[in-house]
Amino acid sequence: MKNIPTLLAGLLLALSLAGNSNAAVAAERAPIHFGDITWESGALTTEILRLIVEKGYGYPTDTLPGSTVSMEVALARNDIQVIAEEWAGRSPAWVKAEQAGQVFAVGDTVKHADEGWYVPAYVIKGDPARDIKPLAPELRTVSDLKQYKAVFADPESPDKGRFLNSPSGWTSETVNSQKLKAYGLEQDYVNFRSGSGAALDAEITSAIRRGKPVVFYYWSPTPLMGRFALVRLQEPAFNEAAWKTLTDANNPNPQGTRSLPAKLSIGISAPFRQEYPELVDVFSRVDLPIETLNKALAHMSESREPAKAAAQRFMRDHPDIWKAWLPTEVAERVEAGL
Numbered sequence: 001m002k003n004i005p006t007l008l009a010g011l012l013l014a015l016s017l018a019g020n021s022n023a024a025v026a027a028e029r030a031p032i033h034f035g036d037i038t039w040e041s042g043a044l045t046t047e048i049l050r051l052i053v054e055k056g057y058g059y060p061t062d063t064l065p066g067s068t069v070s071m072e073v074a075l076a077r078n079d080i081q082v083i084a085e086e087w088a089g090r091s092p093a094w095v096k097a098e099q100a101g102q103v104f105a106v107g108d109t110v111k112h113a114d115e116g117w118y119v120p121a122y123v124i125k126g127d128p129a130r131d132i133k134p135l136a137p138e139l140r141t142v143s144d145l146k147q148y149k150a151v152f153a154d155p156e157s158p159d160k161g162r163f164l165n166s167p168s169g170w171t172s173e174t175v176n177s178q179k180l181k182a183y184g185l186e187q188d189y190v191n192f193r194s195g196s197g198a199a200l201d202a203e204i205t206s207a208i209r210r211g212k213p214v215v216f217y218y219w220s221p222t223p224l225m226g227r228f229a230l231v232r233l234q235e236p237a238f239n240e241a242a243w244k245t246l247t248d249a250n251n252p253n254p255q256g257t258r259s260l261p262a263k264l265s266i267g268i269s270a271p272f273r274q275e276y277p278e279l280v281d282v283f284s285r286v287d288l289p290i291e292t293l294n295k296a297l298a299h300m301s302e303s304r305e306p307a308k309a310a311a312q313r314f315m316r317d318h319p320d321i322w323k324a325w326l327p328t329e330v331a332e333r334v335e336a337g338l
Contacts, residue, residue, distance in 0.1 A: 029059060032272070033080040035071040036063035039197040040297045040307075041221045042085035045109065045288065047311035048322070049084050049266070053279060055337030056330040067169025069093050076102040078269040082283075085109070086267030090260055091171040092247055094267075104273055105265035106283045112290050113262040114232075115172065115219035117142055117163075117179075121229040123151070123213045132211045141234040142256070143183050151213045154190040161189040164203060164216035168193050171247070176217050178246040178254035201301070219262075221290050223298035285325040292318060312338055 034050060037043050050061045064071075064080050069091055074080045076097035088094060088105035097103040119139065121127075126134040136148045145152070149161035163180065166173040173193060180186045194200035200216070201224060207214035208228050215233075218224060235258045236242075242255035266283045273280055296317075300310040315322055316338055323331045 031060040031062040032082060032276075034061055034063045035075070035080050035083040035267075036065040037071075037083070037085055039085075040223060040301060041110070041293065043307035044293075044297060044300060044310050044314065045286075046084040047307045048314065049082065049283070049286075050308075051311055051315060051337070052282065052322070052326065052330075052334055056326060056334040057279065059276075059279075067167075068171050069169060072097065072103070072267070075267055075269050076100070078271045081269045081272040083267035086265050087113075087171070087262060088265050088267065089263075090175070090247065094171075102270050104268050104270065105263075106268055106280060107265050107286050108263055109266060109286045110221055110264040110288050110290055110293060113220055113264045115217070115259050115262060116232045116235065117176075117215060118218050118230045118232050119213070119215050120208050121231050122211065124231055127211070130211050135213050139233070142179070142185075145183070145185055145215060145233070146188055149188045152189070152215050154192070157190050160187075161215070162192050163189040164200060164214065165191055165193045166217055167196050167200065172217060172219070172259075174249045175246045175259065178249065178251065179256060182242075182246065182254040182256040221288075221293045221297060223294065223301040226294040226298045282325050282330075287321075287325070289321065292321070 032053060034046050037046055046063065050063075053059050053061050064074070066074060066080075071080060071083055072086075072091060072093045075083055076093070086094070086105055088098070094103065098105070119136070122130070122132045123135050124137060124139050126132050135151045136144075138144065139148055145161065145163075152161035152163070154160050154162035163176075163185070165176045177191055180189060180191055194203060204214060204216050204218070204224065218230070224230075236256050237258060238261060239255070239257040242257035243260055245251045245254040246257065246259075248254075266286065268280065268283065296310065296314050299305065299313075300307070305313070315334070319331075319335065322334075326334065
């Protein structure tokens with residue numbers, strides 16, 4: 001009985017050393033590499049996940065840059081371990097890696113996400129408050145753009161319209177380029193590729209604020225969707241065989257179809273899935289309500305707030321959202337870290 005205090009002290013010391021050892025192991029790990037996504041929703045989600053991983057679990061993280069496709073290739077090689085916003089199944093690089101068991105799409109992070117070709121509502125309906133008359137009153141479908149190329153005239157090639165595509169290197173840029181061919185618009189529209197997501201935003205926003213006609217590719221969740229009245233142009237119903245012709249840049253005979261129904265997930269590498277099961281479990285629970293997310297993105301964009309600061313603000317403002325993904329003790333550590 002006299003040895004009980006000694007045994008208890010020894011046990012407490014052992015537990016303390018084990019805890020310190022676990023903390024040391026976490027600190028000594030190589031950083032978890034996240035893809036450095038350049039569009040707002042992806043950048044914000046990246047920083048939200050990094051805060052959880054760092055503050056909640058004690059693992060170091062960093063980000064590595066690249067285009068959408070190059071990040072998917074890097075994920076397959078485990079050169080990066082996490083892509084925080086993965087539109088899974090959209091690129092041949094992803095499909096190939098997923099079929100080989102090199103990458104996994106975890107969770108359903110943003111419900112009702114979408115993408116397509118848009119014009120400002122005033123292009124079709126006009127805007128009496130701004131003294132804007134309808135410029136393309138019969139515009140309904142993507143194919144209708146053929147008769148309205150003069151409305152969307154390219155400044156450098158005025159005999160053609162200008163279509164604002166995604167930046168080069170995005171999976172959607174390949175799809176949109178193939179769609180121009182599929183809808184018979186390749187000879188009528190300049191396929192204009194912005195240098196970045198921010199440059200695409202700036203060009204669209206500038207045109208809308210000046211009341212000018214503009215036709216462009218865009219997606220949701222984004223701040224733009226919450227700020228302006230936009231009309232999505234109609235396309236044929238989704239067809240899987242046609243979709244494959246759009247994702248293949250070398251297909252000479254692409255067929256028109258709506259884009260693959262969107263499911264936003266978190267892309268992870270196979271080694272990450274094995275090494276961090278507790279993080280995979282958290283990632284599978286991530287659910288960002290699209291209206292709340294769009295408002296946060298609008299504030300982030302309008303105030304030119306860095307993604308990391310926007311993530312901290314989002315988590316302080318909406319603890320009810322992210323705490324639902326985490327064990328209580330982990331949520332407490334994250335909250336204390338904010």
